[in-house]
Amino acid sequence: MSGPTTEQPAQPRAVPGLGKVRRAKPPTVAERVLPSGLRVVAIRRASVPVVHLRLRVPTAVRRDADLARAGMLEHTMLLGTAERSQSEIADALQRIGGSLRASSDADRLVLAGESLAPGLPDLLGLLAEVLTSASYPRAEVEREAARLADLLGRRLSQPGVVADERWLRQVFGDHPYGREYPAPEEVLDVSASSLRSAHRRRLVPDGSLLVLVGDLSPARVLDRVEGALAGWTGDGSPTTVPKVKRFTPGALQLVDRPGAVQSNLRVGGFAMPRTDPDHAAQELANAIFAGPFVSRLTQNIREDKGYTYSPRSSLHHNARASFALLQADVATEVTAPALVEVGYELGRVASLPPSADEVESMAQHLVGVLALSTSTQAGLAATLSVLLADGLGVDWLRDHPQRLLAVTPDQVHDAARRILAPATRATTVVGDASVVGDSLRDLGPVDLS
């Protein structure tokens, strides 16, 4: 189509250049470590009259049974306290336009919440109450266990989730990083009394981090937090997962899903931690390979070949292992050809430096995305709590754009060799084995399950 039928074809015009770069104002920050060992960081961003908080407690999954218990802690922590029922807690949160929710992974438990700005004292009061006196009432815990089992059953029925889980198992084996979700029957075995003791043992302030962001006065908030959380004490130190063993990639793991109209491809392996001096270079390598829409793999298997809708490779940083993982869901009939293209693009980025233009463009993109993702209260709270827990400072956000813009093509190439070389990658495919099995075996060894 060259233009509206009634008009002459429009003449090409020149694309305007960029204006003068404007920098975000550095935020006002205040920080204090409380006598309990809790580190509190408060940041003012008064864009809307709301405050957000993120509490990260480093308590690790160390054995198999810990995973179901951690999952149940998430779902039962707000079922009651010494003073209030679940309904009363929920009413109190609703009254301040707030919410409070728990989540966990193998390294930590996170409590995240927010409220209208004048409700912050109440929000902190509720947080303290839950931390110091969550009651885990038995009937409600049993109800939540049944409910969580059902939720897990539904989650694990999604082919993409199955693919992620099987890939983690392939790379991390029996290590706690080897799965994200417990089996439904495991959570049914978790008792209320074991949750009470897990809470006492695991939810300790020493080594924990509380980040507050929003329409607040940082210095005053520190005093308020110190007062509200004075009663949160407890013996115990942060725990970490066992050391991760190096992994040698083996055969492609094919998980049969009879009748599937798509195959879920997962290809990845180890990467560098966020604290590595080459982190900016690996971010660029990963993005050039299969990050945003302009990335090589998207152009290849989506915009050229139409094999897939949304392929993407992401960097994941756990406390004791980082990894890069490509997720691409492709039409069943092109499963093998799509994997060939994935291998080609991995090989290309690992064996040849990208052009200076490609690096510069992608660096600009990542700088912009970082600015956008930290331009909201919620985004700033989420990003900062992750960075600070990794031992990085607030100034990391200020300095990271310069680090990205300084990376050279050779540094990207070097990082790509370390985190994207085909020989170091593990591959999992969930799909209809009767249709895709033979063509995958033509590419290399396949283990079917």
Next chain:
Amino acid sequence: MPATTVRSSVPTVERATLGNGLRVVLSPDRSSPVVAVAVYYDVGIRSEPEGRTGFAHLFEHLMFQGSSSLEKMEHVKYVQSSGGTLNGSTRLDYTNYYEALPAHALERALFLEADRMRSPRVTEENLANQIAVVKEEIRVNVLNQPYGGFPWLTLPPVLFETFPNAHNGYGGFEDLESATVDDAQDFFDRYYAPGNAVLVVGGDLDAADTMRLVERHFGDVPARAVPERPDFDEPAPTSERRAQHVDTHAPAPALALGWRLPDPADLAAYLPFVVLSSALTTGDASRLKRRLVHTDSLATDVGTHIGVMQDPFDVRNPTVLSIEAHHGNDVAADRVVTATDEELDRVATDGVDRAELERVVARLESAILQGSDHVLSRTLSMAAFEQQRGRAELVGELAGHVAQVTPEQVRAAAATLRPDNRARLDLLAGAR
């Protein structure tokens, strides 16, 4: 204890209509050095013709395939290499295109949107490629996914009878595969006139400078006839309409109940349903969560949606309130329905007290504020408000309007949600 209240600020808004009919809204907010650009065309899923299901969405994909001055992928490269992100979406009543970028890339984004408003570049090859991509999008989100399309694709054909309201907006594969370049040309000519669009720019900008840039880039996009928007209204059910859907991927059953709502254009009549929806299922303090999930353990999850695409403010008449519940294989769906009806009846009979209403309003206000903290989501909301209500300022005024809703209005809203004027869809778990 009274609920928390805050005062939300109404954004600064500058408006203009260009000579070609394009409506323009600029809203400076200098708190972060980022901007968002949104173009809303007044055509969506409801306007696609029979035999062309999914065409509005397919056409959205084609708008990224190059334009009068740019080859395929160049638009995307310019946005992303300027530090920006971009996307588009197709809704019942509009199709939108948007970018969020560092403030210094604003003029570039305006140029790019104007260039494809002048003419996208659709070739046989790009069309075939994007038909394949859209089919993969449908497979990943619907065909290969448990609960795929539930209830947004599966409930409308139960509640509605006419093609525009009832058909599948993602489209059938046969219809998608038969789409032609001429279809795309006709669709563009008919619906993508500048006078059928709204442009909203929000964020770190100077209004006067930006208006000059808008005029520079969009001013000479040729004016074309603007299509009359059809009235898509149809009669509401007068008895319960029921259907079953077997989901072969689903491990457990689910249920959707849907009712027609008053015309969203009448905000005063519509907002009580928004408040009711929140009172029913937002948070653990809500009525249906307490009853179905906590007290009776009938459902593992329950939610209420206003609008089939789940945004109360992106849709015109006719539209829907739906309640979606997931339950175990050992719970009969009728028990979930009966308990839901009892709770609706309780609101319809006893109403809500002022304290509960204040809490619900506080929670809604907080959600509205959080949504407006992001330059892109704020700009998108303004564009939908401007297009459908001529009032972008509602992004800041909405919380105030919500706070005006009375207990009696919420009671009366609940009284309209009866068994004999709804659609009921049972999703049966068909996974082996």
